[in-house]
Amino acid sequence: MTGSSPTKHDNFAQTCRKIRMLLFDCDGVMTDGHVVLGNDGLELKFFAAADGIGLKMWKKAGLLSGCITGRASQGLERRASELKFDELHQGVTRKGDVLADIMKRHGLAREEVAYIGDDLNDLSVGTRVGLFFVPANHHPSVRPYADYVLSSRGGDGAVREALDLILDHKGLIEGLIEGFINQE
Numbered sequence: 001m002t003g004s005s006p007t008k009h010d011n012f013a014q015t016c017r018k019i020r021m022l023l024f025d026c027d028g029v030m031t032d033g034h035v036v037l038g039n040d041g042l043e044l045k046f047f048a049a050a051d052g053i054g055l056k057m058w059k060k061a062g063l064l065s066g067c068i069t070g071r072a073s074q075g076l077e078r079r080a081s082e083l084k085f086d087e088l089h090q091g092v093t094r095k096g097d098v099l100a101d102i103m104k105r106h107g108l109a110r111e112e113v114a115y116i117g118d119d120l121n122d123l124s125v126g127t128r129v130g131l132f133f134v135p136a137n138h139h140p141s142v143r144p145y146a147d148y149v150l151s152s153r154g155g156d157g158a159v160r161e162a163l164d165l166i167l168d169h170k171g172l173i174e175g176l177i178e179g180f181i182n183q184e
Ligand SMILES: [Mg+2]
Pocket: 025, 026, 027, 028, 029, 117, 118, 119
């Protein structure tokens, strides 16, 4: 990455225009990374409403979404169902293998997939996609591999920022906002 630019891509707009699927990690990306563990197996995570609205726009634009995560929780299952994720893979130890399977089933080329991950267990996906975003709260060890450093933190709009950027470069944002105005 050069200077103050958040991306090392000279042709970031063109890179965004090719994206058909956005995948992301859960802890530290959809959430701030904290997990509240209570009695009787209760597990709580905080999700951002702004990411939810963004993912609804993403869906309206006919694009694919999904989550690949090492942990497994009912909260994420519910979030994925509410937002109609195309893919949800929990309790994953080899994320790169899951990515390969997803790309094969959806017929996606590397440059058509973007991923958001915050830590070392995301590198097996981040280094195999066309566009690797990291949230502001990423671990420093993943930064050299990132294509774009988001200014938002996980659980606080990181997913929304990434998909807004892609939708904007695809020229779709205005029409999607019109859709909200017209209650479509
Ligand atoms: Mg994580």
